[in-house]
Amino acid sequence: MQAASFVPLNRLHRINCSSHLLKMASSSLLLPSISAHPISFLDSSGSLKSSASLCFKGFGTNGGIRGLKGCRNLDKSRVFMGVPQTTTVDDALFLGFKPTSAFLFPGQGAQAVGMGLEAQKVPAAAELFSKANEILGFDLLDVCISGPKEKLDSTVLSQPAIYVTSLAAVEVLRAREGGQQIIDSIDVTCGLSLGEYTALAFAGAFSFEDGLKLVKLRGQAMQEAADAAKSAMVSVIGLDSEKVQLLCEAANEEVEEAEKVQVANFLCPGNYAVSGGVKGVEVLEAKAKSFKARMTVRLAVAGAFHTSFMNPAVSRLEAALAATEIRVPRIPVISNVDALPHADPETIKEILARQVTSPVQWEATVKTLLGRGVKKSYELGPGKVIAGIFKRMDRSAEIENISA
Numbered sequence: 001m002q003a004a005s006f007v008p009l010n011r012l013h014r015i016n017c018s019s020h021l022l023k024m025a026s027s028s029l030l031l032p033s034i035s036a037h038p039i040s041f042l043d044s045s046g047s048l049k050s051s052a053s054l055c056f057k058g059f060g061t062n063g064g065i066r067g068l069k070g071c072r073n074l075d076k077s078r079v080f081m082g083v084p085q086t087t088t089v090d091d092a093l094f095l096g097f098k099p100t101s102a103f104l105f106p107g108q109g110a111q112a113v114g115m116g117l118e119a120q121k122v123p124a125a126a127e128l129f130s131k132a133n134e135i136l137g138f139d140l141l142d143v144c145i146s147g148p149k150e151k152l153d154s155t156v157l158s159q160p161a162i163y164v165t166s167l168a169a170v171e172v173l174r175a176r177e178g179g180q181q182i183i184d185s186i187d188v189t190c191g192l193s194l195g196e197y198t199a200l201a202f203a204g205a206f207s208f209e210d211g212l213k214l215v216k217l218r219g220q221a222m223q224e225a226a227d228a229a230k231s232a233m234v235s236v237i238g239l240d241s242e243k244v245q246l247l248c249e250a251a252n253e254e255v256e257e258a259e260k261v262q263v264a265n266f267l268c269p270g271n272y273a274v275s276g277g278v279k280g281v282e283v284l285e286a287k288a289k290s291f292k293a294r295m296t297v298r299l300a301v302a303g304a305f306h307t308s309f310m311n312p313a314v315s316r317l318e319a320a321l322a323a324t325e326i327r328v329p330r331i332p333v334i335s336n337v338d339a340l341p342h343a344d345p346e347t348i349k350e351i352l353a354r355q356v357t358s359p360v361q362w363e364a365t366v367k368t369l370l371g372r373g374v375k376k377s378y379e380l381g382p383g384k385v386i387a388g389i390f391k392r393m394d395r396s397a398e399i400e401n402i403s404a
Helices: 007-015 021-023 123-136 140-146 155-176 181-185 195-202 208-228 241-252 277-293 308-322 347-354 362-371 387-393
Strands: 040-042 048-050 101-105 188-191 231-238 261-268 271-277 295-298 375-381 399-403
Touching: 007 399, 048 101, 048 231, 101 195, 123 155, 140 155, 155 181, 155 208, 155 375, 155 399, 181 188, 181 195, 188 399, 195 347, 208 308, 231 277, 231 308, 241 261, 241 271, 241 277, 261 277, 261 362, 261 387, 308 347, 308 399, 362 387, 375 387, 387 399
Parallel strands: 101 188, 101 375, 375 399
Antiparallel strands: 040 048, 231 271, 231 295, 261 271
8 A cells, every 4th residue: 555645634533543544454464373284195005194294494594584494383384385285275274273373474555664673673674685685686674765756656566565564573572582482372363455565475476586586576567567558546535435335436427437436445444445446535525525435535546446547456466376386374364355265276366366355354364364363463674564454453452563
């Protein structure tokens, strides 16, 4: 999600909706986690083995990720380790998960000049930026630290920047006293739009490198789709989701099919992002007061993310995903599309391709996490948007920010 501009901060404080929440309304969800139980898989001989009996090779320094030492605590949460797929996987494997500790990753809009600086104090985190420079072909760290803001805010750059910085935050946490124990305790993860890719990388569904390549392509494809048609996004503040749906229907009665609008991000109660044609967005803004909305905020984004306006990006994503090795995540990763965890790699690929044209179900995700009793959550990466949403939905929620 991109930053929302032209809104005085005092106005945002009066409606209890921070500018960070508005920034995130345009882009990148979360859900409960299951307790870590051994899972049985077929080995190469056809014999059943539990996950605890298998030894996986972690990514070493060449991959920018700290490797594993031995096979201890294999049933615990380990970063960047997927489950080897040797047989058909039941996509509903994680549906009964019960969350205790969650990692949450931000989406587009969380970026800020200066991010990544803290990561340079931790060798394993700094190495991720070095590896990213090789993959991307430019100095990502320099853009993160020095900007300028306009450059960092672009869809093409902000998405890989947030992905790398968020995974660097995992390494910053690991280097902290007790950090590895926290990482081992995580039994569910999710991310807001773009953050879903970060969550999948953390859960070992794909490598850091493959995830970065996908995120780079995703940003490029979304930017090109936005350039192909005039579209916009707007946050509607102060209405429940049903009222926003009715507002969209009222606006759509007055515009042509190509200009119609829809809810693109169910962010949190009282804050929903709507995407569509520029004319449709203008009509919606004009009607909002009559529906008792407190305000509308036009979002400074490239286009109508999470709607059919992003259809041109889907085929490129499908091709890239088809060529990418995706493994069964070692812990549940909650999808933005349906607020459910998926285990089957082919289903995960389909979900990721659909994500850019589907509304983000973040509110449902947070409700599920909280409703199933998650005890502690961590927001890893730039910004504090997700923490703000959690606190808005449950003031007693325990969530800690880990920046890099």
